[in-house]
Each structure stands twice: as C-alpha cells, then as structure tokens.
Amino acid sequence: MDETREFSSKAYLDMELLRFSTAGSVDDGKSTLIGRLLYDSKSIFEDQLESVKRASIKKGNEQIDLALLTDGLRAEREQGITIDVAYRYFATPKRKFIIADTPGHVQYTRNMVTGASTANAALILIDARNGVTEQTYRHSYISSLLQIPHLIICVNKMDLVDYKEEVYEEIKEQFSAFASKLAVKDIRFVPISALKGDNVVDHSKNMPWYGGGTLRYILENIHVGSDLNHIDPRFPVQYVIRPQSEKYHDYRGYAGRVAGGVFRKGDRVMVLPSGFVSTIESIDVFEEELKEAFPPMSVTLRLADDIDISRGDMIVKENNVPEVSQDIDVMMCWMNDKPLQPRMKYHLKHTTNDVKCMVKEIKYKVDVNTLNRIDDGHDLKMNEIARVTIRTTKPLFFDPYRQNRQTGSIIVIDEATNNTMGVGMIV
Amino acid sequence: MKKYNINHLRELESESIFIMREVAAQFENPGLLFSGGKDSIVMVHLAVKAFWPAKIPFPLVHIDTGHNFEETLTFRDNLVERIGARLIVGSVQDSIDKGRVTEEKGYNASRNLLQTVTLLDTIEEHKIDAALGGGRRDEEKARAKERFFSHRDEFGQWDPKNQRPELWNIFNGRKHLGEHFRVFPLSNWTEMDIWQYIYLENIDIPSLYFTHERDVFIRDGVILSDAPFMMKRDDEEVKRMQVRCRTIGDISCTGLTMSSADNLEDIIAEIAATRVTERGGRADDMRSESAMEDRKKEGYF
Numbered sequence: 001m002d003e004t005r006e007f008s009s010k011a012y013l014d015m016e017l018l019r020f021s022t023a024g025s026v027d028d029g030k031s032t033l034i035g036r037l038l039y040d041s042k043s044i045f046e047d048q049l050e051s052v053k054r055a056s057i058k059k060g061n062e063q064i065d066l067a068l069l070t071d072g073l074r075a076e077r078e079q080g081i082t083i084d085v086a087y088r089y090f091a092t093p094k095r096k097f098i099i100a101d102t103p104g105h106v107q108y109t110r111n112m113v114t115g116a117s118t119a120n121a122a123l124i125l126i127d128a129r130n131g132v133t134e135q136t137y138r139h140s141y142i143s144s145l146l147q148i149p150h151l152i153i154c155v156n157k158m159d160l161v162d163y164k165e166e167v168y169e170e171i172k173e174q175f176s177a178f179a180s181k182l183a184v185k186d187i188r189f190v191p192i193s194a195l196k197g198d199n200v201v202d203h204s205k206n207m208p209w210y211g212g213g214t215l216r217y218i219l220e221n222i223h224v225g226s227d228l229n230h231i232d233p234r235f236p237v238q239y240v241i242r243p244q245s246e247k248y249h250d251y252r253g254y255a256g257r258v259a260g261g262v263f264r265k266g267d268r269v270m271v272l273p274s275g276f277v278s279t280i281e282s283i284d285v286f287e288e289e290l291k292e293a294f295p296p297m298s299v300t301l302r303l304a305d306d307i308d309i310s311r312g313d314m315i316v317k318e319n320n321v322p323e324v325s326q327d328i329d330v331m332m333c334w335m336n337d338k339p340l341q342p343r344m345k346y347h348l349k350h351t352t353n354d355v356k357c358m359v360k361e362i363k364y365k366v367d368v369n370t371l372n373r374i375d376d377g378h379d380l381k382m383n384e385i386a387r388v389t390i391r392t393t394k395p396l397f398f399d400p401y402r403q404n405r406q407t408g409s410i411i412v413i414d415e416a417t418n419n420t421m422g423v424g425m426i427v
Numbered sequence: 428m429k430k431y432n433i434n435h436l437r438e439l440e441s442e443s444i445f446i447m448r449e450v451a452a453q454f455e456n457p458g459l460l461f462s463g464g465k466d467s468i469v470m471v472h473l474a475v476k477a478f479w480p481a482k483i484p485f486p487l488v489h490i491d492t493g494h495n496f497e498e499t500l501t502f503r504d505n506l507v508e509r510i511g512a513r514l515i516v517g518s519v520q521d522s523i524d525k526g527r528v529t530e531e532k533g534y535n536a537s538r539n540l541l542q543t544v545t546l547l548d549t550i551e552e553h554k555i556d557a558a559l560g561g562g563r564r565d566e567e568k569a570r571a572k573e574r575f576f577s578h579r580d581e582f583g584q585w586d587p588k589n590q591r592p593e594l595w596n597i598f599n600g601r602k603h604l605g606e607h608f609r610v611f612p613l614s615n616w617t618e619m620d621i622w623q624y625i626y627l628e629n630i631d632i633p634s635l636y637f638t639h640e641r642d643v644f645i646r647d648g649v650i651l652s653d654a655p656f657m658m659k660r661d662d663e664e665v666k667r668m669q670v671r672c673r674t675i676g677d678i679s680c681t682g683l684t685m686s687s688a689d690n691l692e693d694i695i696a697e698i699a700a701t702r703v704t705e706r707g708g709r710a711d712d713m714r715s716e717s718a719m720e721d722r723k724k725e726g727y728f
Contacts, residue, residue: 084587086568098615257596347601405595
C-alpha cells in the first residue's frame with residue numbers, strides 16, 4: 001500500500017496519540033527493536049542512517065549500531081550507554097507514537113520513572129533465552145507504580161530458541177504469576193525477534209502457533225480512550241486571563257488543562273479552597289465556544305459570578321470533591337544524590353499549586369526487584385522508592401494517584417539549589 | 428458510550444498551550460524567540476490561542492543575522508502588526524560592530540554561530556528569564572534529550588548531563604538571579620505534525636516555503652541561495668532553479684530543495700515521501716557529529 005498517499009490524506013488529521021515507554025540495557029535488543037519500529041515506519045531518514053553508519057565504523061563495529069540513533073549525547077556515544085530518557089517519534093497510518101526510551105539498570109530507576117510518568121503503555125522486553133529476570137520485575141513494578149494502563153510483554157530473541165512455543169508459554173506463565181501482585185489491568189504477550197523482524201510489523205512464518213497480533217498491530221489498536229479519568233471533574237486554575245481591552249472589558253477567564261472528568265456549559269461548579277459555588281457560563285478555546293471539555297484539553301472557563309480565583313485554585317463539582325489535607329502519604333522516588341531524610345523541608349509542586357512541605361516519616365522502602373518492603377526509615381537515596389509521609393504548609397486538593405495521575409502527583413524541590421529532588425505518587 | 432478523546436494534533440496543541448501558560452505564570456519576563464520559520468510561526472499561533480482574547484503577554488524576540496531573506500523580515504513585521512505584539516530585535520551586525528564577535532572568514536563563513544552571543548546579550552539586556560523556542564525533539568539527536576523547561580546557568584550554558592527530571596505535567600521553573608530558562612513547547616511535535624497543523628489551522632506562512640525560481644549554486648550537494656555576501660568558489664556556478672525552502676534559517680545556511688510544491692497538500696505529500704531529515708540540508712549541523720550539542724551547551728537556540 002502506498003503509505004505516502006495515506007499520510008497526505010485527511011486521515012492523518014484524525015490520528016490518536018499513544019505514548020509508550022521502553023526500558024532496557026545494551027544486550028536485550030531494545031535498541032534493535034526501536035530501530036526496527038522506526039525504520040519500518042520510515043521514520044529513520046537516509047542521512048540519519050548514514051551518520052549512524054559512519055559512527056559505527058568509527059567505533060570499529062561491524063554491524064550498524066542502531067543504539068547510536070537514540071543515544072544523542074556525546075558522552076552516551078562515547079561510553080556506549082544510555083544515560084537519559086530519549087524521546088523518539090514515529091507514525092503509522094493509524095497512530096502517532098511517542099517513545100520514551102530509558103536505560104534499564106537499577107542505577108537509572110529515576111529515568112525509568114520519568115519515562116513512565118506520561119506513558120499509556122510500557123514495552124517490557126524479555127530475552128527468550130533467559131526468561132523473567134530481576135530487570136523484568138523492576139520494569140514491570142515501575143510501570144505498575146506509575147499506573148501505566150497497558151503492559152506489552154515482548155518475548156524477544158525467539159530465533160535463538162528455535163521459535164519454540166513451549167519457551168514462550170513458560171515465560172508467559174512465569175510472568176503472569178508475578179503480575180498478580182501488580183496493579184495493571186491490561187497485560188499482553190507477543191513472541192518476537194527484533195533482529196529478524198518476526199511479529200514486529202509482519203506476522204512471523206516461523207511461529208504459526210501464535211495467533212495474536214504483531215507488536216505494531218497491538219500498539220496501533222490498544223484502546224487508549226479510557227486511560228484518562230473522565231469521572232471526577234478537576235480543573236486546576238493555571239492562569240487568569242483578563243484582557244482589559246475595550247472590546248473585552250469585563251472578560252475574566254480561568255485558563256487551564258482539564259485534569260479529570262467532563263465539564264459542560266451550565267454546570268454548577270465549586271471553587272477550592274474558597275468553597276464558592278457558581279455556574280460555567282462558557283468554555284472558550286480561542287474564538288470558539290465549546291459545549292464540553294475533558295482531559296487533556298486546554299481551555300478557558302468563564303463563570304457566571306464574579307469570584308476571586310487565582311492560580312493554584314481548583315474548580316470541581318459540588319457533589320464530587322477531591323481530598324483536602326495537609327498530611328499526605330506518597331510513594332516517593334528519589335531523583336538526586338543528596339538523600340532525603342526525615343525533618344527535611346522542601347518546596348512542593350502539585351498541579352498548579354506551590355507550597356512548602358516537611359518530611360515527617362519514611363515508613364518503608366520498596367525493593368524494586370522483589371517488591372519486598374524494607375524497614376529502613378533512616379534516609380532515601382537516589383533511585384530508591386519509599387512510602388513517605390509529608391506535611392504541607394497549606395492544604396492540597398488531591399486524588400489518589402491510582403485515580404488520577406494529574407491530581408495525584410507531586411514533585412519536591414530543594415530550596416537552595418532549585419533542583420527537583422524527588423517525585424511522589426499520592427497513596 | 429461516548430468517546431472522550433481528541434486527535435493527536437489537538438493533544439499536541441493542548442500540551443503546547445499548557446506549557447505557554449505555565450511560562451506566563453511562572454516567569455516575570457518571558458520572550459518568544461522568533462526566526463520567521465514555520466516552527467516559530469506555529470509558536471506564535473499557539474500563543475495567540477493560549478491567551479485569547481488577551482494579547483500575548485510577552486514580546487517576540489528576533490535574532491537578526493543581517494543575512495535574512497527579505498521575505499522573512501516582511502512576514503515578521505506584518506505578523507507583529509496583526510497580533511499587536513511587541514518586537515525585540517537583537518542584531519548580529521551590532522555585535523560585530525561592537526567587537527563582541529568576529530565574523531567567520533572563508534567560503535563556509537556563516538553567522539549562525541555568532542548568533543549565540545547576540546542571543547545571550549539580548550536575553551541579558553532585556554532581562555528575559557524564559558526564552559520560548561520552537562525546537563523539536565525529532566530534529567536532532569541532542570534535542571531528543573532536551574527538557575520542556577531547560578535550565579541555563581548564569582553564562583547561558585546548558586548542562587545536558589545534569590538536567591532536572593521532568594515528570595507528568597509539573598514543570599519546575601525555579602531559578603537563581605541571572606539564570607534563565609529555555610522552554611520548548613513544541614518538543615513532542617514532528618515536522619509532519621507542524622505541516623499538518625499549519626494545514627488544519629490554515630496558518631499563513633512565508634512564500635519561501637512554496638516553489639519559486641531563484642538564483643542558486645550547489646555546494647557539497649546542498650543547494651544554497653545566491654546573495655551578495657555569499658562567497659563562491661570558481662567552480663560554483665550560479666544558476667536559476669525551481670526550488671523551495673524546507674526550513675528557513677539565514678541565507679548562508681538554508682539548504683533549498685528542488686520542488687514544484689505550490690500548496691500545503693503538495694508539501695505534506697513531499698515530506699511524507701522524503702528520505703532525508705529537514706536538518707540534512709542545514710550546513711550548520713554538518714560541521715561535526717555533535718555540532719548541535721556543542722552549540723546548545725554554549726547557549727544556542
């Protein structure tokens with residue numbers, strides 16, 4: 001089929017976006033897989049390939065090292081490792097994809113957490129020869145902790161186990177037993193060979209026993225429409241628009257991105273923290289008025305009554321309010337080499353709100369390889385994850401992270417260096 | 428059940444508008460870097476949408492190398508007039524005259540690198556604390572690692588190995604006096620998305636993007652526009668060709684493509700079929716494997 005024509009048709013204007021994360025180390029074929037997805041969807045260009053070829057030869061490699069496509073920084077290319085999260089893009093006639101490509105080692109847990117934070121799906125690679133490993137557990141746990149709705153387990157290197165169904169089935173069973181501990185609803189398996197191309201884009205002739213879709217088919221067809229919260233209306237006010245021009249003298253709009261639920265014109269709403277109640281007069285997007293707004297739309301709300309509202313306030317529905325509290329439990333992942341300790345104070349960001357907070361207690365740490373709890377309340381080091389209790393200077397309006405990734409997440413910032421130190425998912 | 432989803436262009440638009448509003452809320456004195464190219468034109472379009480019916484709450488900042496296409500400058504002035512924005516121009520010629528930079532010499536001389544000094548001087552002079560740029564992660568491998576909110580130290584430098592983690596849609600714009608941020612609302616857009624969005628929203632773009640006849644010469648396989656300041660070797664012969672720009676930078680480093688595309692749909696079809704990245708025609712990127720990373724560390728766009 002002529003893909004060129006399909007791209008230029010109006011169909012492209014109606015494509016969905018799917019964000020997925022990958023994690024892995026040098027040997028598990030992750031770069032080969034990404035390279036193949038990009039190459040087969042014509043998202044790698046000749047000059048890029050040419051430059052990777054040149055670099056591969058310079059490094060003395062015999063084969064083209066597709067990892068060089070994704071490892072963008074000089075230090076990464078020199079050391080042959082992925083340090084940071086790299087974002088890659090490709091599109092098929094059905095969907096546009098954003099890949100958050102992260103390193104897989106335990107010392108890069110924070111990068112995996114970052115890549116997972118916005119993903120709809122996670123690709124977990126298992127080497128068919130090795131089966132489920134510690135790294136598999138780690139990637140899966142992080143994906144689950146970050147509430148990625150869909151896990152796609154790619155059993156890779158099937159060519160090296162003679163495409164045997166038993167090997168695939170055994171790995172599937174092994175993973176499923178572990179997955180019962182996770183909070184992921186949708187888990188799919190696909191046997192592939194990234195190197196040979198089996199079941200990546202085209203069905204494999206080597207595995208007639210596999211009746212499921214290819215990896216690309218799965219990526220194109222996962223239902224993402226219900227990944228966002230469309231139940232609990234939450235609108236963090238981001239910016240107040242007051243034109244003060246002659247034509248729009250009385251215009252007062254509350255700009256923001258809908259974080260949950262559906263807002264409709266005429267809805268009775270409540271503003272937090274003041275508790276004032278009003279009605280949505282209009283939902284504006286540029287010169288257009290909308291009937292309704294839902295995540296992840298950026299809109300401007302106008303209310304029927306003149307109430308004092310500023311950035312950091314939240315517009316909700318009267319009969320469905322978030323939790324309001326100053327004492328909050330979070331699963332905290334630490335991102336900085338200066339550890340967190342009880343009694344320490346930080347600046348905290350939550351939706352469009354800025355407050356200060358103090359760490360009251362580290363309740364327990366989680367071993368990301370086994371999911372076991374570790375009783376260690378002394379400190380939280382870089383790449384570690386723990387359940388932490390904090391107290392904020394002002395109440396936050398929040399939902400548990402598992403209900404809403406936007407209103408359930410926080411970051412904490414060092415007041416001296418302004419660095420982002422840790423990230424938390426509200427329990 | 429009703430489907431609550433929006434298409435990918437609307438999702439990208441929504442994300443970019445969110446970023447622009449964050450900038451307006453978190454910073455005292457932002458500025459939008461405007462080059463006259465399609466990405467910065469889309470940026471202005473998004474900014475107008477983000478703050479409507481109020482005007483854009485920050486000025487456009489143009490770093491003028493003095494080697495711009497005439498069409499770019501006319502387009503810029505008309506746009507600024509139409510949306511009622513404030514325009515700040517930083518001039519590379521001024522930096523040369525003041526002795527802040529020295530002009531490169533020889534055939535491949537370009538003012539591309541010199542722009543960094545002018546840009547940093549302009550940021551300092553106007554106390555800009557957040558410079559919004561139209562950079563996209565799909566453009567170049569060093570850009571693939573860039574944050575939406577990218578911190579710059581008091582020397583305007585980028586430290587790629589020490590970037591702040593960026594999760595969900597929480598953006599940390601806190602900084603010390605004298606430091607600033609570069610912010611990239613189009614991070615997740617691809618070249619194709621930009622063109623599709625221009626088509627969808629019917630955004631006006633300079634005529635340079637459509638096919639036209641022009642005096643050009645070919646150097647190292649790249650078609651360059653002839654201009655009085657372009658030094659040519661003896662074997663580089665000026666001829667008239669039917670071309671268009673795929674990107675617009677200054678004349679010295681903008682590679683042209685042979686094309687007969689005279690409307691957006693043809694351009695989109697051409698991009699879909701092309702096998703070379705848009706920066707493949709940029710002389711500035713071909714200098715070395717890490718040309719972009721090196722320039723970015725110094726404070727380039």
